[in-house]
Amino acid sequence: MAKPYWNPYAAGIGLGLTLLLAYVVLGTGLGASGAITRLSVAAAHAVAPAAVERDAILGPYVAAGSPLVHYLVTMFAGTLVGGFLSAFAAGRTRLTIERGPTAGPGLRLALALAGGALAGLGARFALGCTSGQALSGGAMLQTGSFVFTGACFAAAFAVAPLVRKEWR
Amino acid sequence: MNLYAHDLLDAPIGLALALLLGLGFGFWLERAGFGSSRKLTAIFYLRDFAVLKVMFSAMVTAALGLQALAAVGLVDLGSLYVPATVVWPQLVGGLLFGVGFVAGGWCPGTAAVGLASGRLDALVFLLGAAAGSLAFAGLAPGLDDFLHAGACDVGSLPERLGVSGPIGAAALLAVALLAFVGATLVERIMVRRNPA
Numbered sequence: 001m002a003k004p005y006w007n008p009y010a011a012g013i014g015l016g017l018t019l020l021l022a023y024v025v026l027g028t029g030l031g032a033s034g035a036i037t038r039l040s041v042a043a044a045h046a047v048a049p050a051a052v053e054r055d056a057i058l059g060p061y062v063a064a065g066s067p068l069v070h071y072l073v074t075m076f077a078g079t080l081v082g083g084f085l086s087a088f089a090a091g092r093t094r095l096t097i098e099r100g101p102t103a104g105p106g107l108r109l110a111l112a113l114a115g116g117a118l119a120g121l122g123a124r125f126a127l128g129c130t131s132g133q134a135l136s137g138g139a140m141l142q143t144g145s146f147v148f149t150g151a152c153f154a155a156a157f158a159v160a161p162l163v164r165k166e167w168r
Numbered sequence: 169m170n171l172y173a174h175d176l177l178d179a180p181i182g183l184a185l186a187l188l189l190g191l192g193f194g195f196w197l198e199r200a201g202f203g204s205s206r207k208l209t210a211i212f213y214l215r216d217f218a219v220l221k222v223m224f225s226a227m228v229t230a231a232l233g234l235q236a237l238a239a240v241g242l243v244d245l246g247s248l249y250v251p252a253t254v255v256w257p258q259l260v261g262g263l264l265f266g267v268g269f270v271a272g273g274w275c276p277g278t279a280a281v282g283l284a285s286g287r288l289d290a291l292v293f294l295l296g297a298a299a300g301s302l303a304f305a306g307l308a309p310g311l312d313d314f315l316h317a318g319a320c321d322v323g324s325l326p327e328r329l330g331v332s333g334p335i336g337a338a339a340l341l342a343v344a345l346l347a348f349v350g351a352t353l354v355e356r357i358m359v360r361r362n363p364a
Contacts, residue, residue, distance in 0.1 A: 005199065005200060008218040008221035008222045009222075011199045011200035011201075011222050011225075012223065012226045012229065013229050014192075015200070015225070015229075016225060017229060017233070018196060020230045020233040020237075021189065021192070023248055024237065024243060026171050026177060027170025027248050028170075028172045028177065029230075029249075030189065030190075030193050032275070032277035036276055036294065036297050036301055039298065040298035040301050040302050043298065055305055056305075057305035057308050058302070058305045070178055071177040071182045071183055071186035074183045074186045074190065075186040075187065075189060078190020078191040078192075078193065078194060079191075079194035079277060080190075080194060081190075081194065082190060082191035082194025082198070083194035083197060083203055084194075084284035084285070085191075086203075086281075087203050087281070087284060087286075090199075093284075093285050093286050095286040096288065097287070097288045098204060098282075098287050098289055099289070100206065108273075109288070112274075112289040113292050113293070113295065113296040114271060114296065115268040115270070115271035115293060115296065116268065116272045116279070116294060116296020116298075116299075116300065117268070117296040117297065117299050117303065118296075118300060119265050119274075119300065120268070120276075120296065120299065120301040120304075121264055121268075121300035122260075122262065122264030122267075123265060123276065123301070124261070124301055124304035125258070125261030126261030127251045127257075127261075128251045129277070130265075130277065130278075131276065131277040133251055135223060135226060135230075136251070137251045138231070139230035139234060140231070140245075140248065140250045141231060141324055141325050141336045142250055142324060143253045143328060144251065144252065144254060144255060144323060145253075147255055147258045147259050147262065148259075148261060148265070150262065151259045151260075152265045152269065153266060154263070155262065155263040155264075155265075155270075156266035156267065156270040157266075157270075158266075159267045160270050163271050166271070166273075167209050168213055168215075
């Protein structure tokens with residue numbers, strides 16, 4: 001039986017203290033999309049080395065060396081492990097395709113793929129995602145972080161009725 | 169006094185400390201319930217505002233903490249890395265990201281926690297995010313002007329408005345408290361109208 005989630009304000013304060021510690025120790029906030037960028041470039045490089053090395057956007061990532069020696073990638077690995085430890089301790093690990101009661105797994109996975117692609121692209125435009133831009137930049141009161149966060153939630157609320165069947 | 173200022177983020181010490189901070193990041197996201205895509209998206213149907221409560225609590229905690237540590241001289245805010253403000257691509261990027269969030273059910277950090285919890289839709293979301301990130305390389309060369317549109321030398325909103333950092337953090341706290349009250353009221357109304 002899965003244990004209940006923690007109080008959102010308490011979890012938020014814990015998350016905020018982790019973010020504060022990251023700023024004090026690392027000198028930068030928390031991030032997630034940067035790791036995906038570096039790992040995806042490494043995967044593309046394994047498939048088409050010459051084309052990726054020539055590319056104006058992707059080439060510099062290859063030149064910077066293995067993604068495994070980038071702090072955002074080790075942070076992402078930590079996020080996976082921390083998430084697993086918490087989920088396991090609370091009895092919340094379960095192999096499943098999470099979706100609303102009337103949504104099929106095919107629809108859910110197709111929208112997960114398309115949504116992931118839009119989020120991955122959007123994070124590149126915005127120089128970060130909900131972690132690096134909204135949360136970390138927001139804590140430093142950055143104008144661009146508030147622009148990103150506002151646009152993100154406005155778009156999500158606007159589109160939510162179209163994908164209601166997926167969730168409710 | 170921090171690793172970024174000494175260019176040590178990708179040195180072994182930086183890699184190890186980033187891993188440890190990532191552990192904390194993943195732990196708190198999962199404790200909050202963000203290893204569940206249905207819980208994450210429930211805010212967009214006004215059913216559960218945990219996303220707003222957790223994000224605002226975390227942002228305000230860190231913002232007040234940073235201003236307090238700076239005030240007593242323990243942190244030099246100028247030595248910290250902050251993402252650049254480039255208004256127009258961040259507006260468009262935010263719109264794309266928001267559609268991806270509600271359709272895909274995750275953001276990159278929570279998808280990592282979802283994957284660690286066994287959610288296959290999180291794995292597929294991450295594969296999509298990798299593809300979307302690569303697709304940017306195909307679009308960016310033709311969008312050079314747009315990608316620099318609205319670039320600001322001063323990114324700090326309080327500085328742009330001519331107020332101090334602590335005033336800015338206090339204003340963020342005030343906005344957050346108002347949002348908490350509003351979210352709690354909406355949750356109560358929705359539960360009364362449509363119990364389940």
